[in-house]
Amino acid sequence: MVPRPDLGPPPNLGYTASCVDRATLCRGDEAAMTKLASDPRAGFYLIGGELVLMKKSSGVLQPLFAADEARAFAGARETIFLGLLEDAPLFAIALDPVMVEPLKARDDLQLTDLRTMAMHGLVEAVHLPPLAEAKALLGWHSRHRFCSNCGLPTRPVEAGWRRDCPSCKVQHFPRTDPVAIMLPISGDRCVLGRSPRFAATMWSCLAGFIEPGETIEDAVRREVLEEVGIKCGRVTYFTSQPWPFPMSLMIGCHTEALSDKIIVDHSELEDARWFEREELVLMLLRKHPQGLTATLPHAIAHHIIRRYIEEGADVLR
Numbered sequence: 001m002v003p004r005p006d007l008g009p010p011p012n013l014g015y016t017a018s019c020v021d022r023a024t025l026c027r028g029d030e031a032a033m034t035k036l037a038s039d040p041r042a043g044f045y046l047i048g049g050e051l052v053l054m055k056k057s058s059g060v061l062q063p064l065f066a067a068d069e070a071r072a073f074a075g076a077r078e079t080i081f082l083g084l085l086e087d088a089p090l091f092a093i094a095l096d097p098v099m100v101e102p103l104k105a106r107d108d109l110q111l112t113d114l115r116t117m118a119m120h121g122l123v124e125a126v127h128l129p130p131l132a133e134a135k136a137l138l139g140w141h142s143r144h145r146f147c148s149n150c151g152l153p154t155r156p157v158e159a160g161w162r163r164d165c166p167s168c169k170v171q172h173f174p175r176t177d178p179v180a181i182m183l184p185i186s187g188d189r190c191v192l193g194r195s196p197r198f199a200a201t202m203w204s205c206l207a208g209f210i211e212p213g214e215t216i217e218d219a220v221r222r223e224v225l226e227e228v229g230i231k232c233g234r235v236t237y238f239t240s241q242p243w244p245f246p247m248s249l250m251i252g253c254h255t256e257a258l259s260d261k262i263i264v265d266h267s268e269l270e271d272a273r274w275f276e277r278e279e280l281v282l283m284l285l286r287k288h289p290q291g292l293t294a295t296l297p298h299a300i301a302h303h304i305i306r307r308y309i310e311e312g313a314d315v316l317r
C-alpha cells in the first residue's frame, strides 16, 4: 500500500463555498426588489456572453460595480437578483456581447472569461460562486427567450429566476445539467483520459452528461464502459461543483473498475491509460519526469484525483 503522501494544504475548489444568502423569498416581491436595487451598498456584476467585466483599481481587479457605474454601460438586457453578500444586495446584468467587444480597448477595464478568472485567481475568491450563479442564469435567459411549448416570446419574472409565457401561461424554470465525473480505480492504480482539447501533457477524469431516467451510479458505469471499455461496480459519491459552461453541475465520484483492458472511444478521447498512485503524486506536485500533469485545482477532477491519492482504494468504502 502506498503511504499517505504530503500534498500540502488542499486548494480551493472553484465556484464553491458560496457566502451568498440567496434570499429566495424576496424574488417575487417587486417593492422589495426596487428597494434592494436602490440600496447604496448594492453591487452589480456585468457579463457579456462569456466575458466578465472587471474594474482596474490600483493593481486590483474588482468585478462589482455600483449602480451608477453599471448604468453607464450600453446594451443592458436582463438584470437578475443573486442574493445578499454580508447584507449587501448582489445583482448581475447581461450586456449585449456585441456592445461589450469595444470595451476591451479601455484601459480602466479588464474583460476575462470566468474559467480564466478561477484558474488564475484574478478576483477575490468570494466573488467566484456568485459569478458562477450569474453566468449560468444569464446564459439560460439568453437561450430561452421563446416558449418551448408554443414558440412565442417569454418574459422574465421572480427577479430573473423564472420566465413566463404570456400566451400559453407555461412557467419556465432555469436548468442545471448534471454531469457525472469519475475516477475508475483498481487497488493502487486508476484510469485517466485525455481529450484532444487538453494541453499536450494534461490528463483528467472521465465525464459525461447524466441522461433522463438514469441514476448517478448508472451514468458513471455507462460512461466508463463507453469511453474506455471498462466494466465498473461500486460507485461512491465524493463532492460536486457548479460548472457554469454553460450551466452544469459536476457530480464527482470514484468507482471500482472490474475489468482491466482499455478500449478508447476515439470520438470522445484522444487517449486513456492506467496510472499508478505514485505517478499521480508526481503529476499533482508537478514533478513528473515526462512533465505529465493533472487538471488544475480550480476544477473538481483535481480534487477527485487528490482524494484517491490520499485515501487509496478506501475511497470506495
Ligand SMILES: [Zn+2]
Pocket: 147, 148, 149, 150, 151, 152, 165, 166, 167, 168, 169, 170
Ligand atoms: Zn407558451
